[in-house]
Amino acid sequence: MVYLDNMFAGLPRSPEVxxxxxxxxxxxxxxxxxxxxxxxxxxxxxGIVISEFGNIEELMEELGIQTEDATxxxxxxxxxxxxxxxxxxxxxxxxxxxxxxxxSAGIAFLILxxxxxxxxxTSSDQGTFGxxxxxxxxxxxxxxxxxxxxxxxxxxxxxRFEYMEKGFQLPxxxxxxxxxxxxxxxxxxxxxxxxxxxxxxxSPVFIFAGAYVNDTYAAYGVSALLAAAGIGVxxxxxxxxxxxxxxxxxxxxxxxxxxxxxxxxxxxxxxVVWPLATAFFLFTGFVYQRWDINWAIFPIVGILSGSFSNxxxxxxxxxxx
Amino acid sequence: MISSDVIRGYNxxxxxxxxxxxxxxxxxISKNIRQLTDEKxxxxxxxxxxxxxxxxxxxxxxxxxxxxSLGKRRTYYRITPAxxxxxxxxxxxxxxxxxxVNLFIREL
Numbered sequence: 182m183v184y185l186d187n188m189f190a191g192l193p194r195s196p197e198v199x200x201x202x203x204x205x206x207x208x209x210x211x212x213x214x215x216x217x218x219x220x221x222x223x224x225x226x227x228g229i230v231i232s233e234f235g236n237i238e239e240l241m242e243e244l245g246i247q248t249e250d251a252t253x254x255x256x257x258x259x260x261x262x263x264x265x266x267x268x269x270x271x272x273x274x275x276x277x278x279x280x281x282x283x284x285s286a287g288i289a290f291l292i293l294x295x296x297x298x299x300x301x302x303t304s305s306d307q308g309t310f311g312x313x314x315x316x317x318x319x320x321x322x323x324x325x326x327x328x329x330x331x332x333x334x335x336x337x338x339x340x341r342f343e344y345m346e347k348g349f350q351l352p353x354x355x356x357x358x359x360x361x362x363x364x365x366x367x368x369x370x371x372x373x374x375x376x377x378x379x380x381x382x383x384s385p386v387f388i389f390a391g392a393y394v395n396d397t398y399a400a401y402g403v404s405a406l407l408a409a410a411g412i413g414v415x416x417x418x419x420x421x422x423x424x425x426x427x428x429x430x431x432x433x434x435x436x437x438x439x440x441x442x443x444x445x446x447x448x449x450x451x452x453v454v455w456p457l458a459t460a461f462f463l464f465t466g467f468v469y470q471r472w473d474i475n476w477a478i479f480p481i482v483g484i485l486s487g488s489f490s491n492x493x494x495x496x497x498x499x500x501x502x
Numbered sequence: 503m504i505s506s507d508v509i510r511g512y513n514x515x516x517x518x519x520x521x522x523x524x525x526x527x528x529x530x531i532s533k534n535i536r537q538l539t540d541e542k543x544x545x546x547x548x549x550x551x552x553x554x555x556x557x558x559x560x561x562x563x564x565x566x567x568x569x570x571s572l573g574k575r576r577t578y579y580r581i582t583p584a585x586x587x588x589x590x591x592x593x594x595x596x597x598x599x600x601x602x603v604n605l606f607i608r609e610l
Contacts, residue, residue, distance in 0.1 A: 204528060204551050204577055211529035235506075235546025243552035 184231060185209070197244060209234070257350045258430075263359070266342050267426050273335035274422025278415035280331035285411035287324030288462075288476050289404035291317035296400035351430065363427040373420035380413030407476065443497050447490040458482040504543045512596065513545065513553050514562070518581055518589040521563060525580040528554070554579060562588050 189202050209230050216226035258266075291314075298313025351359070384406040391402025458478050465475040509516075520531045532545050557563045562585030568578045581589070 201551060201555065204554070205547055207574070207576065208528040208532070208547060208551070212532075215529075215533075233544055233546055235548030237548060239546075239548045240552050240555075243555045 184234075189237070201240060201244065256344065257352060258345075258355070260355055260358075263351070263355055263430060266345070266430070267423075269338045269342060270422050270426035270429075271419075273338045274419045274425075276331040276335040276338075277422070278418035280328035280335075281418055282411040282415045283324045283328040283331070285407045285414065285479075287321035287328070288479075289407035289411070290324065291321040292400055292407070292476070293317065293404040294320065296397055296404075300397045345429070356431070359427060359430050363431065366423065366427065370420050370424050373416045377413040377416035377420075380416070381410050384409040384413070403476065410480075443494060447486075447493060450489060451486050454482055454486050503541070504539075506546060506549060509543060512592070513549055514557055515589065515592040515596070516545070517550070517553050517557065518562065518585055518592070521579060521581040521585070522589070525578045527568075527576045527578050531579075557585065560588075561585070 185202060185206055189198065212233070213226050213230050216229055217223070221229070294313045294317030296313070298316070387405035387409065388399055388402035391398035391400070391405075462475050462478050465471045465478075469475075516535055517531060520526060520534050526534075528550060532547075532550050536544050554563070554565070558565055558579075561582060563579045563581055565577050565579050567575050569575050
Protein backbone atom coordinates (compact mmCIF):
# COMPACT_ATOMS: atom_id res chain seq x y z
CA MET A 182 0.00 0.00 0.00
CA VAL A 183 1.39 3.33 -1.06
CA TYR A 184 -0.17 5.03 1.92
CA LEU A 185 1.79 2.91 4.34
CA ASP A 186 5.01 3.43 2.41
CA ASN A 187 4.49 7.16 2.73
CA MET A 188 3.80 6.93 6.41
CA PHE A 189 6.97 4.97 6.94
CA ALA A 190 9.10 7.11 4.67
CA GLY A 191 10.41 9.20 7.54
CA LEU A 192 11.50 6.20 9.57
CA PRO A 193 14.87 4.50 9.50
CA ARG A 194 14.94 1.16 7.75
CA SER A 195 15.69 -1.09 10.67
CA PRO A 196 14.48 -4.70 10.74
CA GLU A 197 12.27 -3.78 13.65
CA VAL A 198 10.58 -1.06 11.64
CA UNK A 199 10.25 -3.34 8.62
CA UNK A 200 8.56 -5.97 10.74
CA UNK A 201 6.21 -3.43 12.23
CA UNK A 202 5.33 -2.24 8.77
CA UNK A 203 4.53 -5.77 7.62
CA UNK A 204 2.35 -6.32 10.67
CA UNK A 205 0.45 -3.12 10.07
CA UNK A 206 0.03 -3.94 6.41
CA UNK A 207 -1.31 -7.37 7.13
CA UNK A 208 -3.74 -5.99 9.72
CA UNK A 209 -4.94 -3.31 7.36
CA UNK A 210 -5.37 -5.79 4.54
CA UNK A 211 -7.52 -7.98 6.77
CA UNK A 212 -9.65 -5.03 7.65
CA UNK A 213 -9.93 -3.91 4.07
CA UNK A 214 -10.94 -7.33 2.78
CA UNK A 215 -13.58 -7.70 5.43
CA UNK A 216 -15.02 -4.28 4.71
CA UNK A 217 -15.26 -5.23 1.06
CA UNK A 218 -17.00 -8.45 1.98
CA UNK A 219 -19.50 -6.41 3.95
CA UNK A 220 -20.32 -4.78 0.65
CA UNK A 221 -18.47 -1.49 1.06
CA UNK A 222 -17.08 0.21 -1.99
CA UNK A 223 -13.39 0.30 -2.68
CA UNK A 224 -13.15 3.96 -1.73
CA UNK A 225 -15.13 3.52 1.41
CA UNK A 226 -13.03 0.59 2.55
CA UNK A 227 -9.76 2.43 1.94
CA GLY A 228 -11.15 5.50 3.69
CA ILE A 229 -12.11 3.54 6.78
CA VAL A 230 -8.80 1.73 6.94
CA ILE A 231 -6.87 4.97 6.67
CA SER A 232 -9.05 6.80 9.17
CA GLU A 233 -8.45 4.05 11.67
CA PHE A 234 -4.75 3.96 11.10
CA GLY A 235 -3.87 6.28 13.98
CA ASN A 236 -0.67 8.27 13.98
CA ILE A 237 2.81 7.21 13.19
CA GLU A 238 4.31 9.15 16.12
CA GLU A 239 2.77 6.65 18.48
CA LEU A 240 4.67 3.83 16.80
CA MET A 241 7.91 5.72 16.66
CA GLU A 242 7.69 6.49 20.34
CA GLU A 243 7.22 2.82 21.05
CA LEU A 244 10.12 1.82 18.82
CA GLY A 245 12.28 4.43 20.47
CA ILE A 246 12.76 6.51 17.35
CA GLN A 247 13.11 10.21 17.91
CA THR A 248 10.76 12.10 15.68
CA GLU A 249 12.52 14.06 12.95
CA ASP A 250 15.73 14.03 14.90
CA ALA A 251 17.64 15.18 11.84
CA THR A 252 15.94 18.54 11.62
CA UNK A 253 14.48 19.12 15.04
CA UNK A 254 17.82 19.62 16.73
CA UNK A 255 18.69 22.66 14.65
CA UNK A 256 17.70 25.86 16.36
CA UNK A 257 15.16 27.96 14.53
CA UNK A 258 16.38 31.49 13.99
CA UNK A 259 14.18 34.43 14.81
CA UNK A 260 14.03 37.58 12.74
CA UNK A 261 16.00 39.50 15.39
CA UNK A 262 18.75 36.93 15.34
CA UNK A 263 18.94 37.01 11.57
CA UNK A 264 19.06 40.80 11.50
CA UNK A 265 21.70 40.79 14.21
CA UNK A 266 23.70 38.26 12.22
CA UNK A 267 23.47 40.32 9.05
CA UNK A 268 24.51 43.46 10.93
CA UNK A 269 27.40 41.67 12.63
CA UNK A 270 28.57 40.18 9.34
CA UNK A 271 28.40 43.59 7.70
CA UNK A 272 30.35 45.32 10.42
CA UNK A 273 32.83 42.45 10.64
CA UNK A 274 33.29 42.77 6.89
CA UNK A 275 33.85 46.47 7.25
CA UNK A 276 36.44 46.14 10.00
CA UNK A 277 38.22 43.21 8.37
CA UNK A 278 38.29 45.05 5.07
CA UNK A 279 39.58 48.18 6.74
CA UNK A 280 42.17 46.08 8.55
CA UNK A 281 43.37 44.59 5.29
CA UNK A 282 43.55 48.01 3.75
CA UNK A 283 45.47 49.37 6.73
CA UNK A 284 47.94 46.50 6.51
CA SER A 285 48.58 47.19 2.87
CA ALA A 286 48.66 50.92 3.58
CA GLY A 287 51.22 50.20 6.28
CA ILE A 288 53.50 48.52 3.78
CA ALA A 289 52.86 51.31 1.34
CA PHE A 290 53.76 53.82 4.04
CA LEU A 291 57.00 52.00 4.76
CA ILE A 292 58.04 52.01 1.13
CA LEU A 293 56.96 55.63 0.79
CA UNK A 294 58.99 56.81 3.79
CA UNK A 295 61.99 54.78 2.83
CA UNK A 296 62.03 56.17 -0.67
CA UNK A 297 61.15 59.69 0.37
CA UNK A 298 64.02 60.04 2.81
CA UNK A 299 66.41 58.28 0.51
CA UNK A 300 65.63 60.65 -2.29
CA UNK A 301 66.02 63.59 0.10
CA UNK A 302 69.61 62.56 0.52
CA THR A 303 69.50 61.02 3.96
CA SER A 304 70.98 57.88 2.62
CA SER A 305 70.22 54.73 4.46
CA ASP A 306 73.69 53.50 3.67
CA GLN A 307 75.11 55.37 6.65
CA GLY A 308 73.54 53.21 9.27
CA THR A 309 71.80 49.91 9.13
CA PHE A 310 68.51 51.76 8.88
CA GLY A 311 67.92 55.21 7.53
CA UNK A 312 65.52 57.56 9.24
CA UNK A 313 63.00 56.81 6.51
CA UNK A 314 63.14 53.11 7.25
CA UNK A 315 62.69 53.72 10.95
CA UNK A 316 59.78 56.09 10.42
CA UNK A 317 58.19 53.88 7.84
CA UNK A 318 58.71 50.79 9.92
CA UNK A 319 57.14 52.25 13.03
CA UNK A 320 54.28 53.66 10.98
CA UNK A 321 53.74 50.28 9.40
CA UNK A 322 53.75 48.47 12.73
CA UNK A 323 51.28 50.93 14.20
CA UNK A 324 48.97 50.47 11.23
CA UNK A 325 49.33 46.71 11.27
CA UNK A 326 48.69 46.67 15.02
CA UNK A 327 45.52 48.66 14.52
CA UNK A 328 44.56 46.29 11.71
CA UNK A 329 45.10 43.25 13.93
CA UNK A 330 42.91 44.91 16.55
CA UNK A 331 40.23 45.26 13.91
CA UNK A 332 40.54 41.61 12.91
CA UNK A 333 40.14 40.52 16.49
CA UNK A 334 37.23 42.88 17.00
CA UNK A 335 35.34 41.58 13.98
CA UNK A 336 36.16 38.01 14.95
CA UNK A 337 34.63 38.62 18.34
CA UNK A 338 31.54 40.16 16.81
CA UNK A 339 30.96 37.00 14.83
CA UNK A 340 31.88 34.66 17.65
CA ARG A 341 28.38 34.97 19.02
CA PHE A 342 27.02 33.36 15.88
CA GLU A 343 29.30 30.36 15.86
CA TYR A 344 26.41 28.11 16.79
CA MET A 345 25.01 28.76 13.33
CA GLU A 346 27.81 26.75 11.80
CA LYS A 347 26.30 23.63 13.25
CA GLY A 348 23.19 24.18 11.20
CA PHE A 349 19.95 26.01 11.74
CA GLN A 350 16.46 26.43 10.42
CA LEU A 351 14.73 29.47 9.05
CA PRO A 352 11.03 30.17 9.21
CA UNK A 353 9.49 30.38 5.76
CA UNK A 354 8.49 34.01 6.08
CA UNK A 355 12.05 34.97 6.91
CA UNK A 356 13.36 33.03 3.96
CA UNK A 357 11.27 35.15 1.63
CA UNK A 358 12.46 38.39 3.21
CA UNK A 359 16.07 37.30 2.92
CA UNK A 360 15.68 36.22 -0.67
CA UNK A 361 14.25 39.60 -1.50
CA UNK A 362 17.00 41.57 0.20
CA UNK A 363 19.61 39.34 -1.38
CA UNK A 364 18.15 40.06 -4.78
CA UNK A 365 18.17 43.79 -4.16
CA UNK A 366 21.75 43.59 -2.96
CA UNK A 367 22.91 41.68 -6.04
CA UNK A 368 23.51 44.79 -8.15
CA UNK A 369 25.50 46.58 -5.45
CA UNK A 370 27.54 43.45 -5.01
CA UNK A 371 28.31 43.15 -8.68
CA UNK A 372 29.31 46.81 -8.99
CA UNK A 373 31.54 46.52 -5.92
CA UNK A 374 33.18 43.38 -7.27
CA UNK A 375 33.85 44.91 -10.67
CA UNK A 376 35.24 48.06 -9.07
CA UNK A 377 37.47 45.96 -6.84
CA UNK A 378 38.74 43.88 -9.74
CA UNK A 379 39.39 47.00 -11.78
CA UNK A 380 41.30 48.61 -8.94
CA UNK A 381 43.47 45.54 -8.54
CA UNK A 382 44.12 45.16 -12.22
CA UNK A 383 44.76 48.83 -12.81
CA SER A 384 46.87 49.43 -9.72
CA PRO A 385 50.16 48.37 -11.38
CA VAL A 386 49.64 51.34 -13.69
CA PHE A 387 51.06 53.44 -10.87
CA ILE A 388 54.33 51.54 -11.04
CA PHE A 389 54.60 51.83 -14.77
CA ALA A 390 53.76 55.49 -14.60
CA GLY A 391 56.32 56.01 -11.87
CA ALA A 392 58.96 53.95 -13.61
CA TYR A 393 58.45 56.07 -16.67
CA VAL A 394 59.67 59.07 -14.71
CA ASN A 395 62.45 57.46 -12.67
CA ASP A 396 63.27 54.79 -10.10
CA THR A 397 62.18 56.87 -7.14
CA TYR A 398 58.80 57.45 -8.65
CA ALA A 399 58.54 53.77 -9.36
CA ALA A 400 58.80 53.20 -5.62
CA TYR A 401 56.06 55.76 -5.02
CA GLY A 402 54.12 53.85 -7.62
CA VAL A 403 54.42 50.71 -5.53
CA SER A 404 52.97 52.60 -2.57
CA ALA A 405 50.11 53.84 -4.67
CA LEU A 406 49.56 50.33 -6.02
CA LEU A 407 49.30 48.91 -2.54
CA ALA A 408 46.90 51.62 -1.45
CA ALA A 409 44.71 51.20 -4.52
CA ALA A 410 44.77 47.41 -4.47
CA GLY A 411 44.01 47.67 -0.76
CA ILE A 412 40.84 49.58 -1.56
CA GLY A 413 39.95 46.87 -4.06
CA VAL A 414 40.51 44.20 -1.45
CA UNK A 415 38.43 46.20 1.02
CA UNK A 416 35.56 46.14 -1.45
CA UNK A 417 35.95 42.36 -1.86
CA UNK A 418 35.99 41.76 1.85
CA UNK A 419 33.21 44.14 2.80
CA UNK A 420 30.72 43.28 0.10
CA UNK A 421 31.84 39.69 0.07
CA UNK A 422 30.95 39.43 3.73
CA UNK A 423 27.48 40.83 3.15
CA UNK A 424 26.95 38.48 0.24
CA UNK A 425 28.38 35.66 2.32
CA UNK A 426 25.91 36.31 5.10
CA UNK A 427 23.04 35.86 2.66
CA UNK A 428 24.61 32.74 1.25
CA UNK A 429 25.06 31.30 4.71
CA UNK A 430 21.50 32.00 5.65
CA UNK A 431 19.89 30.90 2.43
CA UNK A 432 21.99 28.09 1.08
CA UNK A 433 24.17 26.68 3.79
CA UNK A 434 21.30 25.81 6.05
CA UNK A 435 22.07 22.17 5.91
CA UNK A 436 25.70 22.45 5.10
CA UNK A 437 27.06 18.98 5.31
CA UNK A 438 29.92 17.95 7.49
CA UNK A 439 32.29 17.48 4.57
CA UNK A 440 31.86 21.04 3.46
CA UNK A 441 32.41 22.36 6.93
CA UNK A 442 35.52 20.26 7.21
CA UNK A 443 36.72 21.71 3.94
CA UNK A 444 36.27 25.23 5.24
CA UNK A 445 38.21 24.29 8.33
CA UNK A 446 41.08 22.82 6.30
CA UNK A 447 41.33 25.93 4.16
CA UNK A 448 41.33 28.12 7.23
CA UNK A 449 44.03 26.01 8.84
CA UNK A 450 46.29 26.33 5.81
CA UNK A 451 45.74 30.07 5.67
CA UNK A 452 46.51 30.41 9.34
CA VAL A 453 49.96 28.93 8.64
CA VAL A 454 50.68 30.53 5.30
CA TRP A 455 49.95 34.17 6.11
CA PRO A 456 52.15 34.49 9.18
CA LEU A 457 54.89 32.74 7.19
CA ALA A 458 54.50 35.28 4.43
CA THR A 459 54.70 38.09 6.94
CA ALA A 460 57.82 36.59 8.50
CA PHE A 461 59.38 36.27 5.05
CA PHE A 462 58.47 39.87 4.30
CA LEU A 463 60.04 41.20 7.48
CA PHE A 464 63.10 38.98 7.19
CA THR A 465 63.93 39.92 3.62
CA GLY A 466 63.22 43.52 4.49
CA PHE A 467 65.42 43.79 7.52
CA VAL A 468 68.21 41.47 6.51
CA TYR A 469 68.46 42.11 2.77
CA GLN A 470 66.88 45.56 2.64
CA ARG A 471 64.66 44.46 -0.20
CA TRP A 472 61.57 46.40 0.78
CA ASP A 473 61.23 47.45 -2.82
CA ILE A 474 60.32 44.01 -4.07
CA ASN A 475 59.53 41.69 -1.18
CA TRP A 476 55.97 43.00 -0.71
CA ALA A 477 55.14 40.91 -3.75
CA ILE A 478 54.95 37.92 -1.40
CA PHE A 479 51.50 39.04 -0.26
CA PRO A 480 49.69 39.02 -3.58
CA ILE A 481 51.50 35.78 -4.46
CA VAL A 482 50.40 34.09 -1.26
CA GLY A 483 46.92 35.52 -1.71
CA ILE A 484 46.60 33.97 -5.14
CA LEU A 485 48.15 30.68 -4.02
CA SER A 486 45.92 30.26 -1.02
CA GLY A 487 42.92 31.17 -3.12
CA SER A 488 43.76 28.53 -5.68
CA PHE A 489 44.52 26.03 -2.95
CA SER A 490 41.05 26.45 -1.57
CA ASN A 491 39.57 25.98 -5.04
CA UNK A 492 41.66 22.93 -5.85
CA UNK A 493 40.84 21.43 -2.48
CA UNK A 494 37.18 22.05 -3.13
CA UNK A 495 37.29 20.36 -6.53
CA UNK A 496 39.24 17.36 -5.22
CA UNK A 497 36.77 16.93 -2.40
CA UNK A 498 33.82 17.10 -4.74
CA UNK A 499 35.36 14.53 -7.04
CA UNK A 500 35.92 12.17 -4.18
CA UNK A 501 32.40 12.49 -2.89
CA UNK A 502 30.65 12.16 -6.23
CA MET B 503 -17.02 6.66 20.40
CA ILE B 504 -14.51 7.07 23.21
CA SER B 505 -11.55 9.27 22.60
CA SER B 506 -8.26 7.45 22.63
CA ASP B 507 -6.91 9.80 25.29
CA VAL B 508 -9.31 8.60 27.95
CA ILE B 509 -8.60 4.95 27.47
CA ARG B 510 -4.89 5.19 26.80
CA GLY B 511 -3.75 3.58 30.05
CA TYR B 512 -5.97 0.58 29.44
CA ASN B 513 -5.23 -0.38 25.86
CA UNK B 514 -2.82 -3.02 27.10
CA UNK B 515 -5.45 -4.38 29.45
CA UNK B 516 -7.97 -4.63 26.63
CA UNK B 517 -5.53 -6.55 24.48
CA UNK B 518 -4.52 -8.87 27.31
CA UNK B 519 -8.19 -9.56 27.97
CA UNK B 520 -8.71 -10.55 24.36
CA UNK B 521 -5.80 -12.95 24.67
CA UNK B 522 -7.17 -14.58 27.83
CA UNK B 523 -9.43 -16.67 25.64
CA UNK B 524 -6.56 -17.93 23.56
CA UNK B 525 -4.01 -16.86 21.01
CA UNK B 526 -5.00 -14.38 18.36
CA UNK B 527 -3.62 -11.99 15.77
CA UNK B 528 -3.78 -8.26 15.28
CA UNK B 529 -6.83 -7.80 13.17
CA UNK B 530 -8.90 -10.36 15.05
CA ILE B 531 -8.14 -8.64 18.33
CA SER B 532 -9.05 -5.21 17.07
CA LYS B 533 -12.21 -6.57 15.46
CA ASN B 534 -13.25 -8.27 18.68
CA ILE B 535 -12.63 -5.14 20.70
CA ARG B 536 -14.79 -3.23 18.28
CA GLN B 537 -17.58 -5.76 18.49
CA LEU B 538 -17.37 -6.18 22.23
CA THR B 539 -17.64 -2.44 22.79
CA ASP B 540 -20.44 -2.23 20.25
CA GLU B 541 -18.23 0.05 18.12
CA LYS B 542 -17.94 2.53 20.99
CA UNK B 543 -14.21 2.02 20.93
CA UNK B 544 -12.20 1.34 17.82
CA UNK B 545 -8.53 0.85 18.47
CA UNK B 546 -6.34 2.61 15.96
CA UNK B 547 -3.89 0.50 14.00
CA UNK B 548 -0.85 2.23 15.40
CA UNK B 549 -2.18 1.98 18.94
CA UNK B 550 -2.68 -1.73 18.53
CA UNK B 551 0.71 -2.50 17.09
CA UNK B 552 2.65 -0.25 19.41
CA UNK B 553 0.87 -2.00 22.28
CA UNK B 554 2.00 -5.37 20.89
CA UNK B 555 5.57 -4.14 20.72
CA UNK B 556 5.41 -2.81 24.25
CA UNK B 557 3.75 -5.88 25.71
CA UNK B 558 6.17 -8.20 24.02
CA UNK B 559 9.14 -6.15 25.19
CA UNK B 560 7.86 -6.42 28.74
CA UNK B 561 7.37 -10.15 28.38
CA UNK B 562 3.60 -10.02 28.85
CA UNK B 563 2.86 -11.62 25.50
CA UNK B 564 4.83 -13.68 23.05
CA UNK B 565 4.49 -13.85 19.31
CA UNK B 566 4.84 -16.68 16.84
CA UNK B 567 4.13 -17.19 13.18
CA UNK B 568 1.36 -19.34 11.94
CA UNK B 569 0.52 -20.07 8.33
CA UNK B 570 -3.03 -19.51 7.24
CA SER B 571 -4.98 -21.49 4.73
CA LEU B 572 -4.51 -18.94 1.96
CA GLY B 573 -0.76 -19.09 2.28
CA LYS B 574 -0.69 -15.95 4.35
CA ARG B 575 1.61 -15.96 7.32
CA ARG B 576 0.28 -14.23 10.40
CA THR B 577 1.87 -13.13 13.62
CA TYR B 578 -0.08 -14.61 16.50
CA TYR B 579 0.19 -13.51 20.07
CA ARG B 580 -0.35 -15.39 23.28
CA ILE B 581 -0.39 -14.18 26.84
CA THR B 582 2.41 -15.23 29.19
CA PRO B 583 2.16 -15.93 32.95
CA ALA B 584 3.80 -12.56 33.54
CA UNK B 585 1.14 -11.03 31.31
CA UNK B 586 -1.53 -12.68 33.37
CA UNK B 587 -0.09 -11.19 36.55
CA UNK B 588 0.06 -7.81 34.89
CA UNK B 589 -3.52 -8.16 33.77
CA UNK B 590 -4.68 -8.88 37.32
CA UNK B 591 -2.73 -5.88 38.55
CA UNK B 592 -4.37 -3.64 36.01
CA UNK B 593 -7.80 -4.96 37.00
CA UNK B 594 -7.13 -4.04 40.61
CA UNK B 595 -5.84 -0.68 39.55
CA UNK B 596 -8.94 -0.05 37.51
CA UNK B 597 -11.22 -0.91 40.40
CA UNK B 598 -9.50 1.67 42.56
CA UNK B 599 -9.44 4.20 39.76
CA UNK B 600 -13.10 3.67 39.17
CA UNK B 601 -13.88 4.13 42.86
CA UNK B 602 -11.87 7.30 43.01
CA VAL B 603 -13.32 8.84 39.87
CA ASN B 604 -16.81 7.80 40.88
CA LEU B 605 -16.46 9.94 43.98
CA PHE B 606 -16.49 12.91 41.69
CA ILE B 607 -19.30 11.86 39.43
CA ARG B 608 -22.86 12.84 40.06
CA GLU B 609 -25.96 13.51 38.08
CA LEU B 610 -26.80 17.13 37.49
